Amino acid sequence: KAGVTQTPRYLIKTRGQQVTLSCSPISGHRSVSWYQQTPGQGLQFLFEYFSETQRNKGNFPGRFSGRQFSNSRSEMNVSTLELGDSALYLCASAPPAGNNEQFFGPGTRLTVL
Amino acid sequence: GQSLEQPSEVTAVEGAIVQINCTYQTSGFYGLSWYQQHDGGAPTFLSYNALDGLEETGRFSSFLSRSDSYGYLLLQELQMKDSASYFCAVNTDKLIFGTGTRLQVFP
Numbered sequence: 001k002a003g004v005t006q007t008p009r010y011l012i013k014t015r016g017q018q019v020t021l022s023c024s025p026i027s028g029h030r031s032v033s034w035y036q037q038t039p040g041q042g043l044q045f046l047f048e049y050f051s052e053t054q055r056n057k058g059n060f061p062g063r064f065s066g067r068q069f070s071n072s073r074s075e076m077n078v079s080t081l082e083l084g085d086s087a088l089y090l091c092a093s094a095p096p097a098g099n100n101e102q103f104f105g106p107g108t109r110l111t112v113l
Numbered sequence: 114g115q116s117l118e119q120p121s122e123v124t125a126v127e128g129a130i131v132q133i134n135c136t137y138q139t140s141g142f143y144g145l146s147w148y149q150q151h152d153g154g155a156p157t158f159l160s161y162n163a164l165d166g167l168e169e170t171g172r173f174s175s176f177l178s179r180s181d182s183y184g185y186l187l188l189q190e191l192q193m194k195d196s197a198s199y200f201c202a203v204n205t206d207k208l209i210f211g212t213g214t215r216l217q218v219f220p
Contacts, residue, residue, distance in 0.1 A: 004155075033207070033208070035208075035210075042200075042210055042211075042212055042213055043156070043200060043202075043210035043213070044210075045207045045208060045209065045210075048207060055206075056206050056207045058207065090155065090156070092156075100143070100144060100146060100161045100163075100204050101146075101158040101161065102158065102208060103158070104148075104155035104156045104157065105155060106154070106155050107155060
């Protein structure tokens with residue numbers, strides 16, 4: 001079974017631009033969660049989608065948004081980028097009846113200049 | 114709020130045993146998870162404790178005490194490949210991660 005894939009792997013943007021990141025979960029997984037990882041703040045939960053609906057949301061500004069498609073693929077969007085948005089963005093998928101394990105993708109490294 | 118504290122760094126030698134502690138302040142959660150992340154890699158699941166006590170998975174064991182708001186990951190027979198960052202995380206309606214512990218294993 002293929003793992004979680006994320007595209008692109010690396011991205012460089014400038015302040016004020018917007019960006020869209022993509023995540024394809026493991027086949028059969030319907031839950032997709034997004035995390036931001038930075039050296040200063042660690043791993044922080046952004047949001048979770050399940051069956052095309054946002055199920056949970058972390059404490060991030062409205063510039064961060066996401067969606068999930070009928071095939072469980074998910075995208076997250078960050079508008080009006082700030083320097084502080086530079087981070088590794090990880091997505092993770094989970095099976096419908098799992099043992100609480102989340103399967104992480106390799107991440108997208110976003111650099112905002 | 115919910116917070117999980119871990120030591121920032123731990124060092125050990127090959128073959129040794131190391132314990133990584135996790136203390137938390139949270140109002141309620143389903144269980145405590147542990148993840149490993151190598152530099153440049155994705156976090157990978159190691160273990161989950163839903164109940165108090167010890168869970169053993171090969172060289173790794175994890176412990177949870179809800180009354181003490183405390184858990185730990187025990188790594189035995191350390192190998193060089195165990196050098197990585199380790200995160201505890203509480204499972205609520207989302208995963209809340211600890212601050213992370215960087216483990217360095219020396220020959």
